[in-house]
Amino acid sequence: MNLRIIFRVATVLQCFFMINTVFAAEANLVFVRLSRIVNPAGGFAGMPGGGNLGDDPTCKLLSGLSLKKLKFENDESHHRKKLKSRVTEVFRSEFMSEVVDRVVETRKLAYPKITDQDARTIHVVINDCTFDAIKTGPAVFTMKGTIKSTFKGKPLNWVLMLNDAGWAQIDELFSKKNVKGRIPDDVLAHELTHAITADVLLPATIVSSNKQKHSTRHDVGLISDASMAFWEGLAEGVEATIGETLDGAFSYPYSMDPGNYGLLLERQRPVRNNAFIYYPNNRDNQNNFGELKSPRDLLASEGFIATYIYRLLTKLPYSLSNGAVLSGWPFMELVATIKETQPSNTIELLRGIFSREKGGHEAMLDFMEISYFSTYGEDAYEFSNEMRNIDLELQELTSKLRVKPDNPILMERYKNLLARQQGLENQWSEKKRGWIEELNTDESADPLRFAKKLARPLQ
Ligand SMILES: [Zn+2]
Numbered sequence: 001m002n003l004r005i006i007f008r009v010a011t012v013l014q015c016f017f018m019i020n021t022v023f024a025a026e027a028n029l030v031f032v033r034l035s036r037i038v039n040p041a042g043g044f045a046g047m048p049g050g051g052n053l054g055d056d057p058t059c060k061l062l063s064g065l066s067l068k069k070l071k072f073e074n075d076e077s078h079h080r081k082k083l084k085s086r087v088t089e090v091f092r093s094e095f096m097s098e099v100v101d102r103v104v105e106t107r108k109l110a111y112p113k114i115t116d117q118d119a120r121t122i123h124v125v126i127n128d129c130t131f132d133a134i135k136t137g138p139a140v141f142t143m144k145g146t147i148k149s150t151f152k153g154k155p156l157n158w159v160l161m162l163n164d165a166g167w168a169q170i171d172e173l174f175s176k177k178n179v180k181g182r183i184p185d186d187v188l189a190h191e192l193t194h195a196i197t198a199d200v201l202l203p204a205t206i207v208s209s210n211k212q213k214h215s216t217r218h219d220v221g222l223i224s225d226a227s228m229a230f231w232e233g234l235a236e237g238v239e240a241t242i243g244e245t246l247d248g249a250f251s252y253p254y255s256m257d258p259g260n261y262g263l264l265l266e267r268q269r270p271v272r273n274n275a276f277i278y279y280p281n282n283r284d285n286q287n288n289f290g291e292l293k294s295p296r297d298l299l300a301s302e303g304f305i306a307t308y309i310y311r312l313l314t315k316l317p318y319s320l321s322n323g324a325v326l327s328g329w330p331f332m333e334l335v336a337t338i339k340e341t342q343p344s345n346t347i348e349l350l351r352g353i354f355s356r357e358k359g360g361h362e363a364m365l366d367f368m369e370i371s372y373f374s375t376y377g378e379d380a381y382e383f384s385n386e387m388r389n390i391d392l393e394l395q396e397l398t399s400k401l402r403v404k405p406d407n408p409i410l411m412e413r414y415k416n417l418l419a420r421q422q423g424l425e426n427q428w429s430e431k432k433r434g435w436i437e438e439l440n441t442d443e444s445a446d447p448l449r450f451a452k453k454l455a456r457p458l459q
Pocket residue numbers: 190191194231232235
C-alpha cells in the first residue's frame with residue numbers, strides 16, 4: 001500500500017478528530033434583510049422582502065439602480081420559516097462545521113482583530129430577489145470594496161444569498177430529500193469558498209478583478225474569462241476536493257433522482273479527470289469531449305482551473321516541518337497564498353502558487369503536465385492536439401472494428417495510426433525532457449510565457 005495514502009488517511013482522521021474536539025466551528029447564522037438602500041441620487045427604496053412588504057415578498061427586479069450603500073437588519077419575518085430552519089439544520093452537520101471552520105480561520109487571517117463570535121457569524125439573506133437580476137440562484141454577494149454595507153453599525157463584507165435560480169427554486173435545494181442527499185452542503189461549500197476568497201482579497205484587488213470580468217454567464221464547462229475562471233475555478237475545485245475527501249459527502253444514492261441541484265454533483269467527476277482540458281465535442285453532452293483547449297482558452301476555463309485546484313489540494317506534495325510529506329496542500333496554505341499574492345485572475349493565481357517557497361516548484365511542474373506544457377512549450381499545443389486527434393480517431397476506429405472485425409481497410413488504417421501515435425509519443429517524451437530541464441535549471445524560464453501574450457484578450 002502506498003505510504004502517502006496511509007498518511008493521508010491519518011491526517012484526514014486527525015483533522016476530523018481535532019475539528020470535533022477543539023476547533024468545531026458552529027456557524028452563528030443571522031438571517032438578515034435590507035432595511036435601506038442609498039442610491040447615488042440620494043433616494044430611499046423599499047426593497048421587496050424588506051420591512052415594508054410584510055410576509056409576502058415579491059421578486060421584482062430593481063434594474064439600473066447603482067447601489068452605493070446598503071443597510072441590513074434582522075430578518076424576523078415569518079415568511080420562509082421552514083426554509084430558515086432547514087438551512088440551520090444543514091449548517092449543523094459535521095461536514096458544514098468543517099466548511100465553517102475554513103471561514104473562521106480565513107477571517108482570523110484576514111482581520112486579525114476579529115472576535116470569535118464575529119468570525120463564525122454568517123449573514124444569510126433569504127429570497128431577496130432584488131440583487132438577483134440574472135437569476136443565478138444561491139450566491140455570495142460581495143460588497144467589499146464596492147458597496148458600503150452595514151449590519152447594526154458594523155461593516156459587512158459579504159452575505160450569503162439564498163435565492164431562486166432561473167432553473168430551480170431554493171425550496172427545492174433545501175427539500176427534505178436533498179438535505180438527506182447532502183446536496184445543499186455542496187452548494188454551500190462552493191459559495192463559502194467565494195466568501196473566503198473575498199475575505200482575503202483587498203478591496204482594490206476585488207475592484208480590479210471585477211473590472212476584468214466580461215462574461216455574464218458561468219459554468220464549469222464554459223470558457224468565460226480569466227477573472228471569472230479564477231473565482232469559479234477555485235470554488236468548483238474545492239467542491240471536487242471535499243466531495244472526495246469527506247467520506248460519504250455528496251454520494252447521493254444512485255436510486256435517487258438527482259433533480260436540478262443534484263446534477264451539480266455530476267460535475268465533480270470530469271473536474272477530477274481533467275476532462276475540461278478538452279472542448280466539449282457536442283453541446284448536448286457534457287461528457288463528450290473533443291479537441292484540446294488552446295492555452296488562451298485554458299486560462300479562461302473554470303473547469304480546468306478547478307482540476308488544478310483539486311490536484312493541488314489532494315495530490316500535490318507538501319512537506320511539513322517534521323519532514324513528513326502530505327499529499328495535497330493544506331487548504332489554509334492556498335488561502336495564505338491568495339492573501340499574500342492578491343491575484344485578480346487565473347494568471348496571477350497560478351503565478352502566486354508557483355512562487356510558493358514550499359511546494360511551488362512541484363506545483364508548477366504538475367500544471368505543466370496536466371496542461372500538456374501548452375502555456376510554455378513553443379509547439380506543445382499543436383503537438384498535443386495532433387496526438388489527441390489520433391486518439392479520438394483510434395477510439396472511433398475501435399468501435400467500428402467491433403462491428404466489422406475483419407474489414408481489411410479499417411485494420412490497415414488502425415495499424416498506421418498506431419504507428420504514427422508511437423512516433424509522436426517518442427518525440428513528445430524528448431521535447432518534454434528538454435522543457436522540464438529548462439524549467440528546473442533556468443530561473444528566468446517563465447512557465448506561463450504564452451499567457452503573457454494572451455493576457456489582454458483574456459481580460
Ligand atoms: Zn460560484
